[in-house]
Amino acid sequence: MVKRVSLAGADCPVARALDVIGDWWSLLIIRDAFDGVRRFGEFQTGLGIAKGMLAMRLRDLIERGVLETAPASDGSAYREYILTEKGRSLFLVIVALRQWGEDHLYRPGERHSVLVDTAKGDAVARLELRSGDGRVLGWNETRVRKVGEEAG
Amino acid sequence: MVKRVSLAGADCPVARALDVIGDWWSLLIIRDAFDGVRRFGEFQTGLGIAKGMLAMRLRDLIERGVLETAPASDGSAYREYILTEKGRSLFLVIVALRQWGEDHLYRPGERHSVLVDTAKGDAVARLELRSGDGRVLGWNETRVRKVGEEAG
DNA sequence: CAATTTGGTTCTATATTAGAACTAGACCGG
DNA sequence: CCGGTCTAGTTCTAATATAGAACCAAATTG
Numbered sequence: 001m002v003k004r005v006s007l008a009g010a011d012c013p014v015a016r017a018l019d020v021i022g023d024w025w026s027l028l029i030i031r032d033a034f035d036g037v038r039r040f041g042e043f044q045t046g047l048g049i050a051k052g053m054l055a056m057r058l059r060d061l062i063e064r065g066v067l068e069t070a071p072a073s074d075g076s077a078y079r080e081y082i083l084t085e086k087g088r089s090l091f092l093v094i095v096a097l098r099q100w101g102e103d104h105l106y107r108p109g110e111r112h113s114v115l116v117d118t119a120k121g122d123a124v125a126r127l128e129l130r131s132g133d134g135r136v137l138g139w140n141e142t143r144v145r146k147v148g149e150e151a152g
Numbered sequence: 153m154v155k156r157v158s159l160a161g162a163d164c165p166v167a168r169a170l171d172v173i174g175d176w177w178s179l180l181i182i183r184d185a186f187d188g189v190r191r192f193g194e195f196q197t198g199l200g201i202a203k204g205m206l207a208m209r210l211r212d213l214i215e216r217g218v219l220e221t222a223p224a225s226d227g228s229a230y231r232e233y234i235l236t237e238k239g240r241s242l243f244l245v246i247v248a249l250r251q252w253g254e255d256h257l258y259r260p261g262e263r264h265s266v267l268v269d270t271a272k273g274d275a276v277a278r279l280e281l282r283s284g285d286g287r288v289l290g291w292n293e294t295r296v297r298k299v300g301e302e303a304g
Numbered sequence: 305c306a307a308t309t310t311g312g313t314t315c316t317a318t319a320t321t322a323g324a325a326c327t328a329g330a331c332c333g334g
Numbered sequence: 335c336c337g338g339t340c341t342a343g344t345t346c347t348a349a350t351a352t353a354g355a356a357c358c359a360a361a362t363t364g
Contacts, residue, residue, distance in 0.1 A: 007180075012265050013253025014183050014246055020257065024174055024321090028159075031166050035296055040342050050322045055343060065256075077330055078341065086256045091291040092279050093252055094166055096245040101165025104217075104238045105172065111299045113164050117283040118295050125284055127244050130277040131269040139243040143270050144187055147263045176352090192311050202353045207312060229361060230310065 011147045020064050021090065025049055025057050030066065030087060031094050038080040039072070066090070096127055163299045172216050173242065177201060177209050182218065182239060183246050190232040191224070218242070248279055 007019040021027055028047055037043055044054050058081055061067040066087040072078040083090075098115060106112055115124050129137045159171040173179055180199055189195055196206050210233055213219040218239040224230045235242075250267060258264055267276050281289045 011263070012183070013250045013257060015180060015253075016257040016264075017249040017253035018176075018179055022176055022179065024170070027170055027174065028167060031164070034291060041340090044342090050324090051343065052323085052345080053321065076341090088291050089255060090252055092281060093245065093248040095281055096248040096279075097169040098165045100242055100245055101167075101169035103241060105165060105168040111163070112168075113299055114297045115294050116297050117287075117289060118293050120283065120285075121297075122284040124289060124294060125282040125286070127248075127279055127281065129244060129247055129279065131272065132274040132277055133272075134277070135269075137269060137276060139186060139240050141270050142267055142276060145266045145268050145273075147265055193309085196311090202355090203312065204314080204354085205352065208352095228310090 012144075017093075020066065021061075021093075023057075025053060026061060026066075027090075027094065027097070029054075029057055029061065030083070030090055033067065033081065033083045033087065034091065034094060038082060039078065040081070043081070061087070092127070095124070099126060164296075169245075172218065173245075175209075177205060178213060178218075179242075179246065179249070181206075181209055181213065182235070182242055185219065185233065185235045185239065186243065186246060190234060191230065192233070195233070213239070244279065247276070251278055 007015040007022075010016050010019070021030065025047070028049075029043060032043055032046055037046060040054065040058070043049070043058075044051055047054070049057075058067065062069065062081075065084055067081050068084050069079045070082055072080050095115065102112060102114075116122060117124055129142070131137050159167040159174075162168050162171070173182065177199070180201075181195060184195055184198055189198060192206065192210070195201070195210075196203055199206070201209075210219065214221065214233075217236055219233050220236050221231045222234055224232050247267065254264060254266075268274060269276055281294070283289050
Protein backbone atom coordinates (compact mmCIF):
# COMPACT_ATOMS: atom_id res chain seq x y z
CA MET A 1 0.00 0.00 0.00
CA VAL A 2 2.88 2.34 0.49
CA LYS A 3 1.99 4.98 3.07
CA ARG A 4 -1.23 6.71 3.61
CA VAL A 5 -1.06 9.75 1.36
CA SER A 6 0.38 12.89 2.93
CA LEU A 7 -0.95 16.29 2.00
CA ALA A 8 1.48 18.27 4.12
CA GLY A 9 3.07 19.99 1.14
CA ALA A 10 -0.09 20.98 -0.69
CA ASP A 11 -0.75 24.45 -2.06
CA CYS A 12 -4.31 24.24 -0.84
CA PRO A 13 -4.79 25.15 2.81
CA VAL A 14 -7.76 22.83 3.01
CA ALA A 15 -5.57 19.89 2.09
CA ARG A 16 -2.90 20.84 4.62
CA ALA A 17 -5.52 21.30 7.31
CA LEU A 18 -6.94 17.87 6.61
CA ASP A 19 -3.46 16.44 6.78
CA VAL A 20 -3.35 17.55 10.42
CA ILE A 21 -6.90 17.04 11.65
CA GLY A 22 -8.57 15.08 8.87
CA ASP A 23 -8.67 11.68 10.44
CA TRP A 24 -11.46 9.91 12.22
CA TRP A 25 -10.69 10.95 15.79
CA SER A 26 -8.75 14.18 15.87
CA LEU A 27 -11.63 16.60 15.59
CA LEU A 28 -13.62 14.68 18.17
CA ILE A 29 -10.74 14.91 20.59
CA ILE A 30 -10.49 18.62 19.87
CA ARG A 31 -14.23 19.08 20.29
CA ASP A 32 -14.01 17.42 23.70
CA ALA A 33 -11.06 19.61 24.58
CA PHE A 34 -13.17 22.70 23.82
CA ASP A 35 -15.78 21.19 26.09
CA GLY A 36 -13.32 21.14 28.97
CA VAL A 37 -12.02 17.59 28.78
CA ARG A 38 -8.37 17.43 29.79
CA ARG A 39 -7.41 14.04 31.13
CA PHE A 40 -6.51 10.87 29.23
CA GLY A 41 -9.17 8.83 30.96
CA GLU A 42 -11.87 11.42 30.32
CA PHE A 43 -11.17 11.43 26.61
CA GLN A 44 -11.06 7.67 26.57
CA THR A 45 -14.35 6.96 28.25
CA GLY A 46 -16.12 9.94 26.72
CA LEU A 47 -15.20 9.01 23.16
CA GLY A 48 -15.22 5.26 23.49
CA ILE A 49 -11.90 5.25 21.67
CA ALA A 50 -9.34 2.48 22.12
CA LYS A 51 -6.54 3.50 24.45
CA GLY A 52 -3.82 2.81 21.91
CA MET A 53 -5.55 4.99 19.32
CA LEU A 54 -6.05 7.76 21.83
CA ALA A 55 -2.43 7.69 22.93
CA MET A 56 -1.30 7.86 19.29
CA ARG A 57 -3.69 10.67 18.40
CA LEU A 58 -2.72 12.73 21.42
CA ARG A 59 0.96 12.26 20.54
CA ASP A 60 0.31 13.36 16.95
CA LEU A 61 -1.74 16.37 17.93
CA ILE A 62 0.95 17.47 20.37
CA GLU A 63 3.62 16.97 17.74
CA ARG A 64 1.65 19.10 15.32
CA GLY A 65 1.13 21.87 17.84
CA VAL A 66 -2.60 21.51 18.37
CA LEU A 67 -2.42 20.23 21.93
CA GLU A 68 0.12 20.53 24.69
CA THR A 69 0.54 18.88 28.05
CA ALA A 70 0.47 20.65 31.36
CA PRO A 71 0.69 19.50 34.98
CA ALA A 72 -2.73 18.47 36.24
CA SER A 73 -4.75 21.37 37.59
CA ASP A 74 -6.03 19.29 40.53
CA GLY A 75 -2.57 19.10 42.06
CA SER A 76 -2.05 15.41 41.28
CA ALA A 77 1.08 14.19 39.55
CA TYR A 78 -0.78 13.40 36.32
CA ARG A 79 -0.71 15.41 33.11
CA GLU A 80 -3.43 17.24 31.29
CA TYR A 81 -3.92 17.78 27.59
CA ILE A 82 -4.95 21.29 26.65
CA LEU A 83 -5.43 23.16 23.41
CA THR A 84 -2.69 25.48 22.22
CA GLU A 85 -3.55 28.76 20.53
CA LYS A 86 -3.30 26.90 17.22
CA GLY A 87 -5.71 24.32 18.52
CA ARG A 88 -8.13 26.89 19.88
CA SER A 89 -8.33 28.55 16.50
CA LEU A 90 -9.96 25.40 15.17
CA PHE A 91 -13.05 26.62 16.96
CA LEU A 92 -14.79 27.84 13.83
CA VAL A 93 -14.16 24.54 12.08
CA ILE A 94 -16.00 22.78 14.87
CA VAL A 95 -18.78 25.36 14.79
CA ALA A 96 -19.19 25.00 11.03
CA LEU A 97 -19.41 21.23 11.32
CA ARG A 98 -21.91 21.62 14.13
CA GLN A 99 -24.16 23.92 12.17
CA TRP A 100 -24.08 21.65 9.15
CA GLY A 101 -24.89 18.65 11.30
CA GLU A 102 -27.76 20.48 12.98
CA ASP A 103 -29.21 21.46 9.62
CA HIS A 104 -28.91 18.20 7.79
CA LEU A 105 -28.43 15.23 10.07
CA TYR A 106 -31.37 15.32 12.46
CA ARG A 107 -34.97 14.52 11.83
CA PRO A 108 -37.32 17.40 12.53
CA GLY A 109 -37.76 17.69 16.26
CA GLU A 110 -34.95 15.28 17.09
CA ARG A 111 -32.98 16.69 19.99
CA HIS A 112 -29.33 17.53 19.93
CA SER A 113 -26.83 19.62 21.84
CA VAL A 114 -26.72 23.35 21.09
CA LEU A 115 -23.94 25.92 21.19
CA VAL A 116 -24.95 28.89 23.31
CA ASP A 117 -23.49 32.23 24.18
CA THR A 118 -22.43 31.87 27.83
CA ALA A 119 -23.36 35.43 28.72
CA LYS A 120 -26.99 35.24 27.69
CA GLY A 121 -27.60 31.53 27.21
CA ASP A 122 -29.02 32.02 23.70
CA ALA A 123 -28.05 29.95 20.71
CA VAL A 124 -25.27 31.50 18.65
CA ALA A 125 -25.91 32.97 15.21
CA ARG A 126 -25.22 31.13 11.99
CA LEU A 127 -21.81 31.59 10.44
CA GLU A 128 -21.71 33.69 7.30
CA LEU A 129 -19.03 34.26 4.72
CA ARG A 130 -18.51 37.89 3.80
CA SER A 131 -16.49 39.66 1.18
CA GLY A 132 -13.73 42.08 2.13
CA ASP A 133 -16.25 44.88 2.04
CA GLY A 134 -18.89 43.12 4.05
CA ARG A 135 -21.34 41.59 1.58
CA VAL A 136 -22.60 38.11 2.48
CA LEU A 137 -21.29 35.62 -0.08
CA GLY A 138 -22.77 32.34 -1.24
CA TRP A 139 -20.67 29.39 -2.37
CA ASN A 140 -21.15 30.35 -6.02
CA GLU A 141 -19.95 33.90 -5.55
CA THR A 142 -16.40 32.88 -4.76
CA ARG A 143 -13.58 31.09 -6.47
CA VAL A 144 -10.17 29.79 -5.54
CA ARG A 145 -7.25 31.71 -6.93
CA LYS A 146 -4.50 29.16 -7.34
CA VAL A 147 -0.86 29.70 -6.55
CA GLY A 148 0.92 31.55 -9.29
CA GLU A 149 -2.30 32.80 -10.82
CA GLU A 150 -2.34 36.53 -11.43
CA ALA A 151 -4.36 38.60 -9.00
CA GLY A 152 -7.50 40.33 -10.29
CA MET B 153 -11.47 -5.13 15.26
CA VAL B 154 -15.22 -5.20 15.06
CA LYS B 155 -16.46 -2.41 12.85
CA ARG B 156 -15.11 1.04 12.57
CA VAL B 157 -17.02 3.04 15.15
CA SER B 158 -20.20 4.73 13.94
CA LEU B 159 -21.30 8.08 15.32
CA ALA B 160 -24.51 8.27 13.34
CA GLY B 161 -26.71 8.26 16.43
CA ALA B 162 -24.81 10.84 18.46
CA ASP B 163 -26.48 13.76 20.22
CA CYS B 164 -23.65 16.00 19.14
CA PRO B 165 -24.01 17.41 15.64
CA VAL B 166 -20.24 17.55 15.31
CA ALA B 167 -20.03 13.81 15.79
CA ARG B 168 -22.79 13.11 13.29
CA ALA B 169 -21.19 15.43 10.77
CA LEU B 170 -17.87 13.63 11.14
CA ASP B 171 -19.63 10.35 10.66
CA VAL B 172 -20.59 11.54 7.18
CA ILE B 173 -17.59 13.54 6.04
CA GLY B 174 -14.94 12.78 8.66
CA ASP B 175 -12.76 10.43 6.70
CA TRP B 176 -9.56 11.04 4.86
CA TRP B 177 -10.96 11.76 1.39
CA SER B 178 -14.52 13.00 1.59
CA LEU B 179 -13.82 16.65 2.27
CA LEU B 180 -11.16 16.75 -0.43
CA ILE B 181 -13.65 15.37 -2.93
CA ILE B 182 -16.17 17.95 -1.79
CA ARG B 183 -13.60 20.73 -2.00
CA ASP B 184 -12.85 19.72 -5.59
CA ALA B 185 -16.55 19.62 -6.34
CA PHE B 186 -16.85 23.23 -5.14
CA ASP B 187 -13.98 24.00 -7.44
CA GLY B 188 -15.96 22.75 -10.40
CA VAL B 189 -14.70 19.17 -10.68
CA ARG B 190 -17.47 16.86 -11.86
CA ARG B 191 -16.09 13.83 -13.62
CA PHE B 192 -14.70 10.61 -12.16
CA GLY B 193 -11.42 10.95 -13.99
CA GLU B 194 -10.97 14.57 -12.96
CA PHE B 195 -11.36 13.69 -9.29
CA GLN B 196 -9.05 10.75 -9.71
CA THR B 197 -6.12 12.50 -11.31
CA GLY B 198 -6.61 15.72 -9.38
CA LEU B 199 -6.56 14.02 -5.99
CA GLY B 200 -4.16 11.18 -6.76
CA ILE B 201 -6.64 8.84 -5.10
CA ALA B 202 -6.88 5.16 -5.99
CA LYS B 203 -9.79 4.45 -8.30
CA GLY B 204 -11.32 1.91 -5.98
CA MET B 205 -11.27 4.35 -3.08
CA LEU B 206 -12.77 7.08 -5.18
CA ALA B 207 -15.56 4.85 -6.46
CA MET B 208 -16.38 3.85 -2.88
CA ARG B 209 -16.29 7.40 -1.55
CA LEU B 210 -18.47 8.71 -4.35
CA ARG B 211 -20.96 5.93 -3.68
CA ASP B 212 -21.01 6.73 0.03
CA LEU B 213 -21.39 10.46 -0.51
CA ILE B 214 -24.27 9.87 -2.91
CA GLU B 215 -25.90 7.49 -0.47
CA ARG B 216 -25.62 10.10 2.26
CA GLY B 217 -27.11 12.82 0.11
CA VAL B 218 -24.02 14.99 -0.30
CA LEU B 219 -23.50 14.31 -3.99
CA GLU B 220 -25.78 13.23 -6.79
CA THR B 221 -25.19 12.11 -10.34
CA ALA B 222 -26.41 13.89 -13.42
CA PRO B 223 -26.01 13.32 -17.14
CA ALA B 224 -22.77 14.84 -18.37
CA SER B 225 -23.13 18.48 -19.28
CA ASP B 226 -20.95 18.05 -22.38
CA GLY B 227 -23.57 15.88 -24.05
CA SER B 228 -21.61 12.63 -23.76
CA ALA B 229 -23.14 9.50 -22.30
CA TYR B 230 -21.03 9.71 -19.13
CA ARG B 231 -22.24 10.83 -15.72
CA GLU B 232 -21.21 13.74 -13.58
CA TYR B 233 -21.02 14.03 -9.83
CA ILE B 234 -22.42 17.25 -8.45
CA LEU B 235 -23.09 18.61 -4.99
CA THR B 236 -26.63 18.51 -3.66
CA GLU B 237 -27.98 21.37 -1.58
CA LYS B 238 -26.86 19.41 1.48
CA GLY B 239 -23.40 19.13 -0.02
CA ARG B 240 -23.23 22.78 -0.97
CA SER B 241 -24.00 23.77 2.59
CA LEU B 242 -20.68 22.26 3.61
CA PHE B 243 -19.15 25.35 2.10
CA LEU B 244 -18.46 27.05 5.41
CA VAL B 245 -16.77 23.94 6.75
CA ILE B 246 -14.34 24.08 3.86
CA VAL B 247 -13.83 27.80 4.33
CA ALA B 248 -13.16 27.37 8.04
CA LEU B 249 -10.58 24.67 7.34
CA ARG B 250 -9.02 26.86 4.69
CA GLN B 251 -8.67 29.84 6.99
CA TRP B 252 -7.18 27.71 9.74
CA GLY B 253 -4.72 26.18 7.29
CA GLU B 254 -3.74 29.59 5.95
CA ASP B 255 -3.13 30.89 9.45
CA HIS B 256 -1.19 28.00 10.91
CA LEU B 257 0.24 25.68 8.28
CA TYR B 258 2.35 27.90 6.03
CA ARG B 259 5.65 29.50 6.73
CA PRO B 260 5.58 33.27 6.45
CA GLY B 261 5.61 34.19 2.79
CA GLU B 262 4.94 30.66 1.58
CA ARG B 263 2.41 30.80 -1.21
CA HIS B 264 -0.93 29.08 -1.21
CA SER B 265 -4.26 29.31 -2.99
CA VAL B 266 -6.67 32.00 -1.82
CA LEU B 267 -10.46 32.21 -1.76
CA VAL B 268 -11.66 35.35 -3.50
CA ASP B 269 -14.95 37.08 -4.06
CA THR B 270 -15.69 36.52 -7.76
CA ALA B 271 -17.25 39.92 -8.22
CA LYS B 272 -14.28 41.97 -7.06
CA GLY B 273 -11.44 39.48 -6.97
CA ASP B 274 -10.53 40.39 -3.38
CA ALA B 275 -9.85 37.84 -0.69
CA VAL B 276 -12.89 37.04 1.42
CA ALA B 277 -13.19 38.19 5.03
CA ARG B 278 -12.45 35.96 7.99
CA LEU B 279 -15.29 34.00 9.45
CA GLU B 280 -16.59 35.20 12.79
CA LEU B 281 -18.89 33.64 15.31
CA ARG B 282 -21.57 35.99 16.61
CA SER B 283 -24.17 35.77 19.31
CA GLY B 284 -27.86 35.96 18.53
CA ASP B 285 -27.69 39.71 19.05
CA GLY B 286 -24.62 40.25 16.93
CA ARG B 287 -21.66 40.36 19.33
CA VAL B 288 -18.52 38.61 18.10
CA LEU B 289 -17.84 35.60 20.32
CA GLY B 290 -14.57 33.88 21.17
CA TRP B 291 -14.27 30.17 21.89
CA ASN B 292 -14.37 30.81 25.64
CA GLU B 293 -17.57 32.81 25.52
CA THR B 294 -19.70 29.86 24.48
CA ARG B 295 -20.67 26.52 25.86
CA VAL B 296 -22.48 23.47 24.65
CA ARG B 297 -25.90 22.93 26.12
CA LYS B 298 -26.40 19.20 26.18
CA VAL B 299 -29.56 17.39 25.29
CA GLY B 300 -32.00 17.37 28.15
CA GLU B 301 -30.27 20.21 29.92
CA GLU B 302 -32.58 23.01 30.93
CA ALA B 303 -32.48 26.15 28.84
CA GLY B 304 -31.27 29.34 30.46
C1' DC C 305 -14.40 -0.75 -37.12
C1' DA C 306 -9.84 -0.57 -34.60
C1' DA C 307 -7.66 2.07 -31.08
C1' DT C 308 -8.07 4.79 -27.19
C1' DT C 309 -10.31 7.04 -23.42
C1' DT C 310 -13.49 6.86 -19.57
C1' DG C 311 -15.27 4.85 -15.75
C1' DG C 312 -15.28 1.68 -13.26
C1' DT C 313 -14.44 -3.53 -10.58
C1' DT C 314 -11.43 -6.94 -8.63
C1' DC C 315 -7.36 -8.51 -6.50
C1' DT C 316 -3.53 -8.44 -3.31
C1' DA C 317 -0.09 -6.65 -0.12
C1' DT C 318 0.36 -3.48 3.41
C1' DA C 319 -1.26 -0.11 6.87
C1' DT C 320 -4.43 1.20 10.18
C1' DT C 321 -7.66 0.26 13.65
C1' DA C 322 -10.22 -1.81 17.69
C1' DG C 323 -9.97 -4.12 21.57
C1' DA C 324 -7.97 -6.96 25.06
C1' DA C 325 -4.11 -7.96 27.95
C1' DC C 326 -0.38 -6.20 30.31
C1' DT C 327 2.54 -2.72 33.04
C1' DA C 328 4.29 0.99 35.84
C1' DG C 329 3.71 4.66 38.63
C1' DA C 330 0.41 7.53 41.58
C1' DC C 331 -3.00 7.57 45.18
C1' DC C 332 -5.64 5.83 49.21
C1' DG C 333 -6.93 3.41 53.50
C1' DG C 334 -5.21 1.53 57.29
C1' DC D 335 4.97 2.02 54.64
C1' DC D 336 2.07 -1.89 52.63
C1' DG D 337 -1.41 -3.81 49.77
C1' DG D 338 -5.04 -2.63 46.73
C1' DT D 339 -6.78 0.16 43.26
C1' DC D 340 -6.89 3.90 39.87
C1' DT D 341 -4.64 6.39 36.02
C1' DA D 342 -2.22 6.42 32.08
C1' DG D 343 -0.33 4.41 29.20
C1' DT D 344 2.27 0.25 25.97
C1' DT D 345 2.03 -4.04 23.60
C1' DC D 346 -0.17 -7.62 21.20
C1' DT D 347 -3.39 -9.64 17.94
C1' DA D 348 -7.16 -10.03 14.75
C1' DA D 349 -10.05 -7.61 11.69
C1' DT D 350 -10.80 -3.86 8.48
C1' DA D 351 -9.48 -0.28 5.26
C1' DT D 352 -6.44 1.47 1.88
C1' DA D 353 -3.18 1.94 -2.17
C1' DG D 354 -1.99 0.47 -6.27
C1' DA D 355 -1.98 -2.61 -10.07
C1' DA D 356 -4.45 -5.45 -13.19
C1' DC D 357 -8.47 -6.19 -15.50
C1' DC D 358 -12.80 -5.10 -18.07
C1' DA D 359 -16.73 -3.05 -20.68
C1' DA D 360 -18.89 0.75 -22.70
C1' DA D 361 -18.30 5.15 -25.08
C1' DT D 362 -15.76 7.94 -28.00
C1' DT D 363 -12.36 8.98 -31.47
C1' DG D 364 -9.80 8.36 -35.67
